[in-house]
Amino acid sequence: MNDPFALWVYLSSTPLLWLTVTLCVWVGADWLALKSGRNPLVNPVLLSILAVGAVLLATGTPYARYFEGAQFVHFLLGPAIVAIAVPLVTNRRIVMENLLPLLGALLAGSVTAIVSVVLLGRLFGLPPDVLLAMVPKSVTAGVAMGIAEQIGGSPSLTAVLVVLTGVIGAVLVTPIMNALKITDYAARGFSVGLASHGIGTARAFAVDPVAGTFAGIAMGLNAVLTSVLAPVLASWLV
């Protein structure tokens, strides 16, 4: 008779199992999101994190072991950012038409993201090390972790805060913009890409291709601007 426990011990230590779990959970979560008519509340990233997180806790699997498998998905973040060049070039006309609004919005948004999170965090009594980890929360994961390291925050905490921020923006953007009756999809996309990086960009692409393109541009530009602003503003605010 085969020992199922021995099989589990073997499988749970291979990248195969955790990569498969990640992809299958995503397929299920994305199917639910599609069934809901892309309802912003049914966010596939959030559902997947809750489901995979629950599996890890239930099986007592350490995150490091999970990540050995999941890193193959994680790795694609870089190429996916490079790939935004394609919608950028395809939509170059509308991008050039909106160049000045885009730059103004970038500056306003980037500064607001950093300053507001530190001031609010202090208001809610969060300790300085959490405040530092929060500073780059609107920037896409890999870049935000680099910024956190530079300003003395914990990169692993920053990574989680980044994903939380991404999910929050992706859930809230549609109801907020609809309530304000904003129909300019370039402006809507740019704002969610700036506030919520790749997760916001994924949401924007699900709503409208122009919104998605502007979200991607905002994500790229904000990564650059925050890298420059964060060290200065952090030493000043925290």
Place this chain on the structure above:
Amino acid sequence: MIAILALLLVCQLAGEILARSLALPMPGPVVGLILLAMVLLAWVQRRPDLKGTLLDKVTTFLVGGLGLLFVPTGVGVVQQLGLLGDYGVGIVLTLIISAVLTMLATVGAFLLVKRWTGKRP
């Protein structure tokens, strides 16, 4: 398909090398994005339509699946449960209000500048 993945990786690698060696404030993939955009801008001078090409399809697939790529990082929340137990409410409220303020500031500035510049083209 593989050629396109290779193209993306070459751009990312070149971006990484440039960013590190010139100590740019930009992350490697963003420099890679700029490099690929320059290559494509030169390309569309000769063949104007990228839409419907394999490059368009592969990149649409990658960018459309961006959400999935954040799942491994997000699952890292299981390592932070202690901290979230202590400060969870404050952290979540801070992030929600900050995200709303950031989106409002961004969309407001976008529309304001568009109005100002729209009057004098």
